[in-house]
Amino acid sequence: MEQGKSGRALVVGGDSLVGSELQVHCRKLGWTVEATSRRTEMPGAVFLDLGDPDFTPVQRGTYDVAFVCAAITSMQACQSDPARSRRINVDNTLDLMRRLADRGTHLVFLSSSQVFDGETPLPDEAAPTAPKNEYGAQKLAVEQAIERQKLPAAVLRVTKVLADRPVGVFKGWFEALAKGQPVQAATNMALSPVMVADVAAAAERLATGRHRGVWHLGSSDDIGYFDAARLMAERRHLPLSLVQGEELTDAQVPEIYRHRYVTLGCEKIARTLPMPVRRARDILDALFAGFPR
Numbered sequence: 001m002e003q004g005k006s007g008r009a010l011v012v013g014g015d016s017l018v019g020s021e022l023q024v025h026c027r028k029l030g031w032t033v034e035a036t037s038r039r040t041e042m043p044g045a046v047f048l049d050l051g052d053p054d055f056t057p058v059q060r061g062t063y064d065v066a067f068v069c070a071a072i073t074s075m076q077a078c079q080s081d082p083a084r085s086r087r088i089n090v091d092n093t094l095d096l097m098r099r100l101a102d103r104g105t106h107l108v109f110l111s112s113s114q115v116f117d118g119e120t121p122l123p124d125e126a127a128p129t130a131p132k133n134e135y136g137a138q139k140l141a142v143e144q145a146i147e148r149q150k151l152p153a154a155v156l157r158v159t160k161v162l163a164d165r166p167v168g169v170f171k172g173w174f175e176a177l178a179k180g181q182p183v184q185a186a187t188n189m190a191l192s193p194v195m196v197a198d199v200a201a202a203a204e205r206l207a208t209g210r211h212r213g214v215w216h217l218g219s220s221d222d223i224g225y226f227d228a229a230r231l232m233a234e235r236r237h238l239p240l241s242l243v244q245g246e247e248l249t250d251a252q253v254p255e256i257y258r259h260r261y262v263t264l265g266c267e268k269i270a271r272t273l274p275m276p277v278r279r280a281r282d283i284l285d286a287l288f289a290g291f292p293r
């Protein structure tokens with residue numbers, strides 16, 4: 001597909017955070033977008049369950065590009081059932097990607113900074129991988145198969161993807177602080193955030209340019225969870241004194257889910273696509289400013 005020309009896209013995992021944003025982003029650019037779902041009630045969705053896949057509905061379509069977002073994304077779920085999660089996240093994902101590639105579809109696979117062990121600051125795309133948990137190992141297995149099988153795919157490794165509304169830990173803090181309740185935020189864990197809109201834009205540009213290889217996207221630095229909670233309180237005029245710091249123990253968050261260095265080296269994507277690589281504090285500042293009043 002030529003740069004600037006719209007085409008036909010398939011979003012695999014249309015109900016996911018990234019997949020939902022990709023649909024909006026690509027439709028705004030004039031693309032025809034179809035999305036897979038496990039929800040039979042979703043109008044227009046192409047049914048696909050990677051746990052027990054029937055690829056017939058997907059193979060009825062012709063797509064210029066496909067964004068592979070569907071996965072078991074809970075690291076704990078992958079760890080506790082490696083066989084089932086590997087079947088979905090690796091074997092059946094690769095089977096789908098091969099079928100799409102055979103029909104001329106260019107692929108963008110959503111991978112993760114969990115392919116690293118987090119012991120090296122700012123790893124670039126060529127840095128040695130060493131996943132510490134099953135989720136990261138599964139992402140790496142797909143990446144390696146893409147390379148081995150020469151699939152027409154870009155691998156987009158992202159850090160912590162944030163929605164533009166309060167979800168997860170941010171929702172918990174926001175609601176508690178608004179009710180005047182204290183919150184505990186980790187003093188010994190950090191995040192490298194990236195907004196979902198930036199992930200969608202990067203994935204689309206990789207697809208449009210028919211790029212291959214590995215690409216990193218995150219923020220240019222990290223921010224501790226305690227500092228993030230304090231920033232939220234300040235930004236929303238919520239009581240700062242209710243934000244309490246807590247050193248997380250291994251019992252709360254096992255070592256295999258923690259990275260000393262969470263930020264990826266993102267020069268390649270910044271230079272080539274180009275994509276903005278924003279400061280962690282600026283990302284959170286803009287995010288918190290947009291939270292509901």
Ligand SMILES: NC(=O)c1ccc[n+]([C@@H]2O[C@H](COP(=O)([O-])OP(=O)(O)OC[C@H]3O[C@@H](n4cnc5c(N)ncnc54)[C@H](OP(=O)(O)O)[C@@H]3O)[C@@H](O)[C@H]2O)c1
Binds near residue numbers: 013017048049068161
């Ligand atoms: N979010 C992050 O911070 C982050 C960071 C690094 C990498 N990534 C990667 O980026 C991609 C998108 O992440 P996300 O956070 O947007 O995902 P998400 O919101 O957690 O959604 C995951 C999607 O996968 C689908 N799925 C799970 N099992 C499936 C199965 N057996 N068959 C078909 N679909 C299945 C889910 O379908 P249901 O809705 O039906 O359950 C859901 O739509 C994932 O590959 C993820 O690993 C995300």
